[in-house]
Amino acid sequence: MPTPTESHSPAPAEAGTPVIEFTDVEKRFGDNVVLKDLNFSVARGERVTLIGPSGSGKTTILRLVMTLEELTGGYIHIDGEPLTHEQRGGKRVPVSKKQQKKLRTRIGMVFQQFNLFPNMTVLENIIEAPVHVLGQSKQEAVQKAKSLLEQVGLPDKADAHPTSLSGGQQQRVAIARALAMDPEILLLDEVTSALDPEVVGDVLNILREVADTTNVTMLIVTHEMGFARDVSHKVMMFDGGRVVEEGHPETIFTAPEHERTQKFLGAVL
Ligand code: ADP
Numbered sequence: 001m002p003t004p005t006e007s008h009s010p011a012p013a014e015a016g017t018p019v020i021e022f023t024d025v026e027k028r029f030g031d032n033v034v035l036k037d038l039n040f041s042v043a044r045g046e047r048v049t050l051i052g053p054s055g056s057g058k059t060t061i062l063r064l065v066m067t068l069e070e071l072t073g074g075y076i077h078i079d080g081e082p083l084t085h086e087q088r089g090g091k092r093v094p095v096s097k098k099q100q101k102k103l104r105t106r107i108g109m110v111f112q113q114f115n116l117f118p119n120m121t122v123l124e125n126i127i128e129a130p131v132h133v134l135g136q137s138k139q140e141a142v143q144k145a146k147s148l149l150e151q152v153g154l155p156d157k158a159d160a161h162p163t164s165l166s167g168g169q170q171q172r173v174a175i176a177r178a179l180a181m182d183p184e185i186l187l188l189d190e191v192t193s194a195l196d197p198e199v200v201g202d203v204l205n206i207l208r209e210v211a212d213t214t215n216v217t218m219l220i221v222t223h224e225m226g227f228a229r230d231v232s233h234k235v236m237m238f239d240g241g242r243v244v245e246e247g248h249p250e251t252i253f254t255a256p257e258h259e260r261t262q263k264f265l266g267a268v269l
Contacts, residue, residue: 017080019044019185019217020065026073027060027241034060035241038074044184047211047218049228049249052238053264058221062187065219066109067100078103078185105133108178109187112194114170116162116177122149123158126177134181141180148176152206168199175206186210188220200224207231225269229253237261 018041025038034057042048050058063069064076067084075092076083083103085092116125126148127141136144149155152172162170171191178186188207192200204227210216211231222228228235229249236246237258245258253269256262 016044018042018077019046019079020219021077021080022061022074023077024074025064025071025076027057027064027069028072033241035064038241038243040236040243040246042217042219045215045217046234047220047232048234048236049220049222049232050236050238051222051225051228051252051264052244056238057241058238059189062109062189062219062221065185066107066187067104078106105129105181106184107187108181108183108185109189110171110174110178110191112190114162114167114174114194116170116174118162120161121158122154122160122162122165122173125162125173126180129177130180145176145180148179149173151179151209152176153202166199167195168203171195171203172206175203175210179210183216185217185219188218188222190221190223192222192224223268225253225265237264239264 020042022038022040025035026033027035050061052058060069064071065083071084075085075087081099081103082095083100085094117128120128123142123145126145127138130136130141130144131138146155146158149158152175154169154172157165157169157173162173165173191207192203195203204224208227208231211218218231220228220232232249234246235249235252237244237252237256237260239260245252245256245261252261253265256265
């Protein structure tokens with residue numbers, strides 16, 4: 001039987017334009033500088049997991065990519081296009097709302113707390129953005145939504161309301177909703193942290209399948225180190241808003257070099 005690392009595709013080559021590129025990124029909340037001089041890039045189809053202690057800035061990175069937080073310094077590029085600001089005439093100027101909206105349609109995010117629209121059915125949650133943002137016909141969006149509900153194991157829940165579902169079921173709907181947009185980039189923010197332990201495995205298996213069967217680029221924040229090890233091409237260890245170490249999951253999890261990584265993994269593994 002192949003080991004997990006042998007069973008999935010190798011890391012994509014680092015050639016070509018990165019799908020996500022952070023350049024000198026700074027994020028501050030008031031006087032609190034959470035990220036400083038952060039530079040990294042993610043290649044097409046690459047799956048990168050961010051690990052590190054609570055408060056080290058991991059979720060903020062995902063929220064910046066989703067434009068849910070305002071970038072206070074530096075640049076983020078998606079497929080080579082500026083997401084929030086660009087350099088023009090030696091100055092850092094904001095990009096248009098239209099440009100930002102266009103790029104954001106290529107990005108899907110699944111949250112710790114599901115964030116489904118409570119006043120809509122499961123089906124309505126899934127077709128909302130394909131119809132209203134991508135301009136798909138309702139018929140096309142419904143057809144795709146139904147096949148995604150099959151994929152996440154909830155074919156009979158299309159007309160249910162989120163509040164009638166368990167946490168694990170709500171998270172599966174949230175995954176279907178993100179996939180309905182055919183995102184190039186999928187951001188996973190501690191998607192199993194709010195779930196009962198017995199359903200965590202089901203949700204992770206759905207995401208493993210997405211990783212195995214699509215070329216979607218993933219940026220993952222998780223405390224599930226087994227999952228991180230199985231699906232990631234690269235793991236980045238954060239502390240205090242900086243990358244202290246990065247590398248192949250096998251190396252990071254079995255022979256971390258940095259003392260901070262050793263301590264962190266010693267505490268969580
Ligand atoms: P992690 O995901 O690694 O636990 P976060 O990105 O959630 O870390 O948080 C990093 C830091 O940013 C923390 O100090 C946190 O208090 C701060 N922070 C995050 N979001 C906000 C916010 N909306 N307002 C003020 N501070 C915030």
